[in-house]
Amino acid sequence: MTQSNEIPDRDTLASEYFERIPFQPYPVQEEALLAFFTNEQGVLVCAPTGTGKTLIAEAAVYEALRTGKRMYYTTPLIALTDQKLDELRESAVRWGFPADQVGLVTGNRRVNPDAPVLVVVAEILLNRLLNPENFDFADVSSVVMDEFHCFNDPERGIVWELTLGMLPAHIRTMLLSATVGNAVEFTSWLYRAHNRRLQLVVGTERKVPLQYEWIEDDILADFAEKIAAGDEVSRRTPALLFCFSRSQCWTTAELLKGKKLIDKHRQAELADYLNDADMSEGAGPKLKAILMRGVGVHHAGVLPRYRRIVEELFQRKLLSFCVCTETLAAGINLPARSVVLPSLLKGPRDKKKLVDAASAQQIFGRAGRPQFDDRGYVFSLAHEDDVKINRWREKFDSIPEDTKDPGLLKAKKQLKKKMPKRRSGESYWTAGQFEQLQQAASANLSSRGRLPWRLLAYLLGENPALQPIRDLVGRRLLPPKGIEEAQRDLNRMLITLWSAGYIELDPKPRAAQPKPVGPKSREQEVSKQAEVPPPTAGVFGELLDQMREDDSAKKPDEEETNQDPELIESRGYEVDDYRPEFARPTDRLERLVHLRSINPLFGVYIADQLAIADPNERIAVLESVLEVPGTVARFTRMPSYEDMPAGTLATTRLDPMLLQSGLATAEELGGKSDEEEEEVRDRGFGRVMFEEPKVWPLTIGEKLLRLFRDAFPRVHNVNVRPVWIVGELLEFGGDFNKYVTARKLQKEEGILFRHCLRMILLLDEMANVPPLESTVETWEYPLDDLADLLTETCRKIDPQSTDEMLAAPKSPVDDLVGLGRRNS
Structure with a gap:
């Protein structure tokens, strides 16, 4: 041209x-x-x-x-x-x-x-x-x-x-x-x-319209074989099969592995491709066997290099099914004729809920390829118990009620005795709910989340005048009460930065007047009377009970909503009518801008404490602040005190601070209980057992979190999840395959690999916020050495993904704003 x-x-x-x-x-x-x-x-x-x-x-x-x-x-x-x-x-x-x-x-x-x-x-x-x-x-x-x-x-x-x-x-x-x-x-x-x-x-119409079908008479394996049969025109594959957990993806893929899902021609092409691919380590052999049958697995637990193989094979139409999690619905484009949902519920076994409409419609929309299909198919399968009930009812109803045939009467009587039933405690979904998801109204757009700490620090570093930031907050897409609360929240953030010495406020905050409390708030009233400003002397209170909650069972903003706003606002200073004009940075403020992988206030706090930590303590703390799913964390727990005794930081600083502040008991710090353990004889097996300890000793990360929450009561959504992944990987000499194989974590190796990459990035960020008690030799060099070792390990696992994540040069200003969660 x-x-x-x-x-x-x-x-x-x-x-x-x-x-x-x-x-x-x-x-x-x-x-x-x-x-x-x-x-x-x-x-x-x-x-x-x-x-x-x-x-x-x-x-x-x-x-x-x-x-x-x-x-x-x-x-x-x-x-x-x-x-x-x-x-x-x-x-x-x-x-x-x-x-x-x-x-x-x-x-x-x-x-x-x-x-x-x-x-x-x-x-x-x-x-x-x-x-x-x-x-x-x-x-x-x-x-x-x-x-x-x-x-x-x-x-x-x-x-x-x-x-x-x-x-x-x-x-x-x-x-x-x-x-x-x-x-x-x-x-x-x-x-x-x-x-x-x-x-x-x-626009309301798709170029390729969707056809929705509720499947109540087929279990998944049989249904998959049915829609994969036939020629290019009649079959309903390739299909994306969505599961709402990584473990369910593997279980489902294994279930399909024994079915006839692809023809001999495509199977031969698959064999040629896979025999040339290096899939000898980790989950590779298991995934290869599944791929050979025309089924792919795609989720965060699969190594990126294996996910790329799945994507390529699916795009080449050599796979009939790709079993995936819902993250694929908003990610890489894998053109599919059909979408299959074996379940409409997600969440922990005892807390399953209907998938939200926005996610469901995103999933539905993956069906139908404009260049190949005249329509896309969305199949939702009934629960296997309901399928059995439906099949039974069909047989039972096929025998007339008024039959005189002795054989049929006997058969009907026997069928009645064998009537299948729904199980107690099991969660079920219905055709009505499937229809409800199809017809659900689209979500409204509105402003979400608070101003990120890191961005606020950067804006204040550029211009100490606060009116532009107040104007920004005042223009958010929120109802009037939401705007008022957002302005109060900005005040809380400013007072927190001032209390910690990051800024100087002009005018300074005013002491808050006590607020009346209702009868049910007597404990809060006592707590308020015991408080002495500034807010760095806050009380830990109800947070003690939250330390070991499973994050997967919490709503995203539950951490914030279970705090009493009046209690937060009464920690010494007025937030309603306070309107500072300037927030002038101190020398400390710039440290916050360097941290994007975690909450910067928490990051700087732990950096100042880690100056005297021993190597294991540093690794344990830094690992704990990175997000690891609970399903992986339970298999990668921190070693016990017996296997890894408390180090220098814990014994010389954190433990005394926690005890003196009343933020932890001696038992929580690894001390003996006053009461002796009670022997209990298990009569069924004839062995002596001991009662479970009532208190779990705190890990080093949990100790730091308790101290941080007490010092920064207005800073929410900061959590730790103690894991020992990098630490144990080093015990295996950095051999990732040996580590995941020995720990039987092959199905989660993608999560572990990403955790190592994120650890490298965090080490790089932490090297830029050296504590006062440190030198280049005692702070930066050890962090750099660990980052280099992990980089070498990651390159052996997946060189392409490692180089994409770490090796490219960065522009300093292209790395200014981060929200604490990696956007990958």
């Missing part, structure tokens, strides 16, 4: 782009494209998954390449950035532009970072907007925000929100979202709050 030096107008661009579409766009695509090319500020496109929103987004890419301008394509997930990079490069070449005109920048990976078209995670764009002196947006023509319904994400939605508010007026915006319930209200808010007027385009 020969490009003219003359910059075309938008009408010409629209005409050129429509000419390059290889098929007739359907109505919502055409309407959205026309809106984008004609509207001065952009468009919000709300349409179901599978309506071809990528075609709409590529119009902005074409415009930038054709006019010599720049543009950003943002996604919520690193996995999506990789996919979009490949897709946009292919499109650029198809249009006649070099592939290197499209690049990628995430916090961990950079490909052609100076390219005019950049695929980025949302945090990168916000970081650059916060640094106008380093990044010029004058020649940026547009920004595409894909999967924009992630605005509702409780942790990361605020990144999208702040980015929208900071975009220069000349940049046209394209927001691509699944359907939302308050699209009109959202566009109105965007205009009122940020003076950005977007044209709304709403």
Whole structure:
């Protein structure tokens, strides 16, 4: 394609782009494209998954390449950035532009970072907007925000929100979202709050419509074999089979392994491919055997290099089923004809709940491939007990009630005796609930989450004036009471930073007046009377009982809601009417900006304590602050005090502090109980047993958390989960395969591998916040040595993923804003 030096107008661009579409766009695509090319500020496109929103987004890419301008394509997930990079490069070449005109920048990976078209995670764009002196947006023509319904994400939605508010007026915006319930209200808010007027385009029909079927007479294995049978036209595979736990994925895949799911031709192709693949370690042999039968497994517990094999085989149509968790619904694109749900419930065995509508509709939308299918199929299977009941009823009802045949009467009587029943304590779902999920209204968009500590620290470092931050909070998409609470929350955060010596507030906080308490709050009243400001002398109280709760059983914001707001606000200072004008940074504030893997206040706190820790204590503390699923943590527990006695930090500092403050008992610190253990004879087995100790000794991470929560009572959503993964891996000489095999953790090796990568990143961050009691030799060098050892180990496991995560150089300002959770 020969490009003219003359910059075309938008009408010409629209005409050129429509000419390059290889098929007739359907109505919502055409309407959205026309809106984008004609509207001065952009468009919000709300349409179901599978309506071809990528075609709409590529119009902005074409415009930038054709006019010599720049543009950003943002996604919520690193996995999506990789996919979009490949897709946009292919499109650029198809249009006649070099592939290197499209690049990628995430916090961990950079490909052609100076390219005019950049695929980025949302945090990168916000970081650059916060640094106008380093990044010029004058020649940026547009920004595409894909999967924009992630605005509702409780942790990361605020990144999208702040980015929208900071975009220069000349940049046209394209927001691509699944359907939302308050699209009109959202566009109105965007205009009122940020003076950005977007044209709304709403689509309700998919190009490939969905056909929903409730399966009540087939168990999963038989049903899978049934829909995999036939020729290319009649069979309903390839299919994505969604499970709501990683362990269930493996169980289901094993169940399908013995079924006939692929023809001999595809099985031969599979054998050729897999015999050439290196799958000799960890879960590789088990996964290879499953893949040979036409079934893939895809979830976070599978090593990335094995997941890539599954993705490639599925995209080549060599697999009939990919058994996956719901994270795939918002991640890598695996085109499928059908979606199969063996269950509609998720959660722990005794607390299962119906999957939420937003997640279900995201899953449903994965069915149907526009280039291959005239419809997508969504199958929901009844519980196996209900299938047995339905089959029994069919047989029972087939014998007439008024039959006189002795043989039939006997058969009916025998059937009645063998009538299957639902089990006590088991959770079930129904066809009605399946229909309810199909018809559920779309979720409304609203501001979620509080201002991140790290971002607040950065903003205050750039400008101590607080009015711009108050204005930002006042423009959030919240009801009036929500705005009021957000302003109070900002005050709490400022007072916390002031109390810890990170900022100087002008004017200073005022002492709070005691608030009346009701009869049921007598314990709170006594607690308040015992408190002495400043808030660093807070009481631990009810938090003691929360230390060992399983996070999987808690709602995301339960940590915050089970705190009494009046108790929090009464810890010495007024928050309702307090309006400081300036928050001037002290030398300490910059330390917070270096920490993105964990809450920065907690990170700096533990860094100051770890100066005197021994090597095992350091590893144990740093491992405990990284998020490890409870299902993995229970198999990677910290060694007992007998196997790994308390170290220098615990014995010389933490234990005395906890005892003196009344934050822990001697038993919790590993001391003996006053009462002797009671012998109990198990008469059934004739052996002597001992009563379980009533108190579990605290790990080093839990000790630090108790002290931190007492010192920072206003800082919520900070937790630890004690594990000994890196520590035990080092005991195996860094041999990852030997470690996971010996501990029988092959099915979770992807989680363990990611934990090691995140540990390397955390070590790098912690090296930038040296405590006063340390030197380069005593602080940075040991952390760097451990990071190097782990890097070598990870490269042996999966060199591509390790290099993508760690080896790419980073721009300092591309790493400013993190929310504590890795966006991968």
